[in-house]
Amino acid sequence: MAKQKKAPRPKAQTPKGFRDYFGTEVTERAEMLNTIGAVYHRYGFEALESAAVETVEALGKFLPDVDRPNAGVFAWQEGDDADGDWLALRYDLTAPLARVYAQHRNDLPLPYRRYAMGPVWRNEKPGPGRFRQFYQCDADTVGSASVAADAEICAMLADCLEEVGIPRGDYVVRVNNRKVLNGVLEATGVADESQRDAVLRTIDKFDKVGEAGVRELLGKGRLDASGAYIDGVGLNAEQSEPVISFLTSRGDSATETLSNLRNAVGDSAVGMEGVDELEQIADLLDAGGYGADRIIIDPSVVRGLGYYTGPVFEAELTFEILDEKGRKRQFGSVAGGGRYDDLVKRFTGQAVPATGVSIGVDRLLAALREKGRVGGQGHGPVVVTVMDRDRMGDYQAMVAELRNAGIRAEMYLGNPRNFGNQLKYADKRLSPVAVIEGGDEKANGVVQIKDLILGAKIAESASLEEWQDRPNQFEVPRADLVAKVREILDQY
Known part of the structure; x- marks a missing residue:
């Protein structure tokens, strides 16, 4: 078989x-x-x-x-x-x-x-x-x-970033409106849907290619960095102008930006509606104390063009980091949304x-x-070591006392024969403290408390002199177990 x-x-x-x-x-x-x-x-x-x-x-x-x-x-x-x-x-x-x-x-x-x-x-x-x-x-x-709902989302987003630890000055919430984009498209006079989509895709490249690059892409096309030729949308200079005006409309204040946007959308009713909504949002945010150091009107924000129907917003972190090649760059977007x-x-x-x-x-x-x-x-939990299998109840009582005092703690559950392995386990768990009670300690009513964080620093130190006045193991009365552990933890 x-x-x-x-x-x-x-x-x-x-x-x-x-x-x-x-x-x-x-x-x-x-x-x-x-x-x-x-x-x-x-x-x-x-x-x-x-x-x-x-x-x-x-x-x-x-x-x-x-x-x-x-x-x-x-x-x-x-x-x-x-x-x-x-x-x-x-x-x-x-x-x-x-x-x-x-x-x-x-x-x-x-x-x-x-x-x-x-x-x-x-x-x-x-x-x-x-x-x-x-x-x-x-x-x-x-x-x-109500655009008050959109303004509220922007304010809440700014608050969230600061609450989690991004300080003011390291982020900006940028706001735009899809209706303004629609107004710009109307102002170009482009009716063909595929050509409109091509214009929108070109607008989305503004951050990468700049004003000159967008002009070329809206027209006949341009050579990219690799030398390849990219066909343009085919607009003439007059058709392209509302798009360029829109992309370069951001001013030194919300009032200036909004004025520039009104010029960009021309006679478009939907475009004007979008600008009016942005003005209401700016006024509401100003009333709530959210200034340009936190939230700005920025026409370059383009999000989910087929999805959003009104205001759109994006939170961008403005501090610099190094990329994988060691080059400086801004961290970029961490949140976004809008009206749908x-x-x-x-x-x-x-x-x-x-x-x-x-x-x-x-x-x-x-x-x-x-x-x-x-x-x-x-830091991991405080580890209560096991020195005597017959006294598991004593060790469990210590763990319970520590936990009841709000201190994260556990009893060693492996083979207790090798004490060194228990301390290795505590190190692997990143435990700040180990508790030791052998037969002698039990008889004398004391416990040994080992500061593992300080012990690690001593082990790493090239010179023991700086640590010689700082013991990392303490013998304390059993009744003072919780107090001494808390004292050590409070240092870190």
Whole structure:
């Protein structure tokens, strides 16, 4: 009889584009989410936790043209038959909000103000720092057409950045309006939809190629840095002028910028409406104490052109970092959003105004690490070592006392025979303190408290003289266990 082949062992590795998060990373993210959530809550937003799985039909953006949904989401068909629903992991937190509001609108207040935090999934090609699962942190107002809702989102975004540790001067929230863009398109006289889309794509390149480059791309075209020729949109100089006026309209004040934008949109009614909305937002922010050192009107902000219908905003970190080649560059965008008045309409057939923002938690954490605000090694628990298996109850009592006093602590649960291994374990756990009680200590009513942080510094020091007056192990009465541990912890 042939010997049965053993099944190969599975590879112990994460799927491509995914990663695991440990200890400090998880703690830092949780603290950031709690901080941002507290700001959202202070502004009157209510928490919502929607399902991680939606129907592909509800997600909408990725509806398939063929039998299988497009790339972009992780999707599968429910059941064994061809008639089963296509389901997908959510790719953002906004599409589920539209479904939730449409489904529960009769039971929700109007406007409905909610915030949501959690992982989202994108079935896209991963790259450096770009993963297929990442966290978003959203806040949205559904059911209000007032630009006061947009102004509030901008103010709240500025507050969030400062609360998590980005100081004023290291960020700016930039605000624009899709209606102004539409007005600029009207002013060009371009009617062809594909040509309009080409103009919008060119506007989006302003930061990279500048005014001269945009002029060339709006016209006949230009040579890029590699020497390749890029065909232009084909506008004449007169048609191009409103676009250039729009892109260069930012002035030294909101008043000057708004005046320049009015000139750029010309006689366009929708363009004028957009400028008026920006003026209202600027006035509301000014009334709330949010000046140009925090939030500005900036026509260069272009976000989700087919998605947003009114004001758009983006939070950008302005401090410099070094890229992988050692070159200085600004950190860039960490949050964005805007008004999207057509999303809920897919479900209800009626337009429902909505505006919101999404904060990229992982990028914001990366920024704080660059600033040295997070990323240091966290401390592990106090470790109570085990010297005598027959006195496990004594050690458990110590752990309970420490925990009841609010101190993170654990009893060593490995083989207690080798005491050195217990201290190695404590070091690996980044424990600040080890508690030791052998038979002699028990008989004398004392415990040994070992300051592991100081011990590590002594071990690293080239000269012991600077530490010679600082003992790193203390014998204290058993009754003083908690007090002495707290005293050591308070130093760090």
